[in-house]
Amino acid sequence: MRIRTAGVVAVFALALAASGCGGDSDEPATKESAKAAGGKLVIWADDKRTAALKPFAEKFGQENGVTVEVQAVSKDLQTNFVTASQQGSGPDVVVGAHDWIGNMVQNGAIDPVQLTADQKGAFNETAVKAVTFNGQLYGVPYAMENLALIRNTALAPEAPKTIEDLVATGKKLKAEKKASEILCLQSGQNGDAYHIYPLYTSAGGYLFGTAANGDYDPTDLGVGKPESIEAFKKIGALGEKGEGALKRSITPENSIATFTGKKCAFLVSGPWAVADVKKANIAYDITPVPGFAGGKEAQPFVGVQAFYVASKGKNKALAQEFVANYVTRPDLAVALYQAEPRPPALTAALDQVKGSDPDLAKFTEAGKNGQVLPAIPAMAAIWDPFGKAEAAVIGGADPAKTITAAGKTIAGQIK
Template identity: 40%
Template sequence: MKHIQRAVIAVGAALLLAGCSSAQTGGVTGLAGGPGSISIQAGPDEMPALEEIAEVFTDETGVTVNFIQREVTAQTTSNFISQAPTGQAPDIIVGPHDNLGQLASNGVVAPVELGDRSEDFTENARNAVMYDGVSYGVPYAVENVALIRNNELTTAEPATFDELRAEGHRLMEEQGIQYPFTVSQSPESGDPYHLYALQTSFGAEVFERTDDGEYTGELAMGGENGHAFAQYLQDLGQSGDLRTSMSPDIAKESFLNGQSAFHMAGPWELTDIEAAGMDVSVLPVPPAGEEEARPFVGVQAFNVNAYAQNPVAAQDFATNYLTRPEAQTAMYEATGRPPASTVAVDRMQGDPLRSAYAELAEAGLPMPAIPEMGAVWNFWGTTENAIVDGRGDPVQLWDRMIDNIEGQI
């Protein structure tokens, strides 16, 4: 009997304690009545500006904003797709627009109607957040590959890529630098993104485009134009000018150390270049073929979760707060990425390097956001690597790549 009494007292006491503790933490969001909260996932460089914008939002609406600081990668996109339907994903995520097709075809992002505010964005940025005729996000930055020149080594403005190589070789002989040019590559998976401007100069765009500029799932990089590019790649590899083993770190370090006069890179490398106190200019990538060299343009955009826990507040934040000129300017100032908003572009005049990038972006081609692109990257990169490394006949390798990609699409 005594045992049982004790047990009863114990259980009672335990329940009492449990009651106390759960009363404090039990107020899960949404139950309490107020406007609740939204959560945003973004990278560390975007945080300061977002916090600023969120403060205004919270003041005006009472909605609290929680931040999840995480770099957006292919992995986070995968996670978002699997987590969104369970209600565990953030309400708003930042990411490059080429994920959009994958996100939209999985139904995890909600349409975002910008209304008249879409006029505030550059054409590239506006088109990049469209998928299948529906607008899905708020763009904030436009990025592309350009040629960064070390002005201390040379002031040449090569008109063709062969001129660039010749100038590079001259500098190698006269000044003892190590490389004719640097560009980031990957020994495992290749890097077609950084070489795309060269590819388009042969007229070998990755997909056919409609008259409106929207990509179709039809491959366009096969045929003679593609072969010409493949042969040029082989030449780059054979001459040792381009090496697949030049990882992003090696490429950047070599340029920073003055071992290369020309660096093909995106605006995100400007921060380190400026920190090193280098005197550089931003130029277009010179064409290797007959046509204009048009790099890929990537747009960073905010997307709203289709399964958002607090959808109205999330849409409100995206369409009415993130689109504001002061918000866009804050994003530019915090991240140093060339802005997508025309207002912020106008405010960028004191920054010649990023202005040059923004100007060059207009000649670029948006990265395809269609899901077919997922099948392309892998084969594209490994085939380019095989050609550069001289592991077979370039034309045959290129044709096999086209077959493989078409097979998977």
């Protein structure tokens, strides 16, 4: 979840009309039905998860008398999966982010998954909520992620209580020639809605309202509303013509490297940044992203990685068996954590690894009041216009005009 791109929007532009999806069940697929299906199970995942999955996939294959192939798709996994699904050449199982769900359901690419009440109860409640769409469970979650503030404790021993405190410390370090940047929060020329979101919420902005059942309501768009204008005014004040804390020169490609190069004391990032920070031998701590003084609490997005059953897979019974009775195992969840350390969604797995990794508890704490990243199809309309508005305002554009125009663009795409 390091950055969202317009690529997701392109997928939506090609979206088919929503197709019918299978019903939910409180009983998992049985091994007998899976074995009877025979044949081959094909799983698509990214490079890191492919390596972790292979030994478990092989064991599953041996126990069920089938062939299991774990195939690495290193680029545009969601796009390639939706396209392959429409062409009838996709996998049986795909591994990816929960905010893909709206798009994949709209394209008729995934089925609801079948877990018992006990199996659901073994997972973090927020993780289950994230993979629930239109009242149905569409994925088995295995990891969670959210942004936090990673701090170089040699440069900044104390955690800032507010963004204003952070800016003051960053300015002092610059004046003392101990740092060249106040804050490493990625924007680039196209902005980054995911990374700016904690500050946007602290300043009172919102993306979508919620319906009575708690689901996001695409008809209540917050972008362009007075709350978003006030939020963008505060974001603009931190920009290049204001405090200089937010800069377009801090990009997805260089934000972590700028921090590990000791050019800034503060980095807003997620668990994926920790390996590079450790490799650079930087003394660090992890705390929640601070909000504006007198403002609301900064709320990062909470994202979930999950396993999905392809609706057009050739071996759906086997796929249901794999996600229901293998992905729910703590040993697999721990192996996936070891492949890329993100907090496991399975409570038993988190309990196993958190004792040896204090960062997990710190990231969990930083995200405990976060907002589940919207998985509704309308979310695809947000990323590009919102990000570009953010970058423009950071560069000095008028906040009210810029975010109002972005809101109109987004509303037009949703309709």
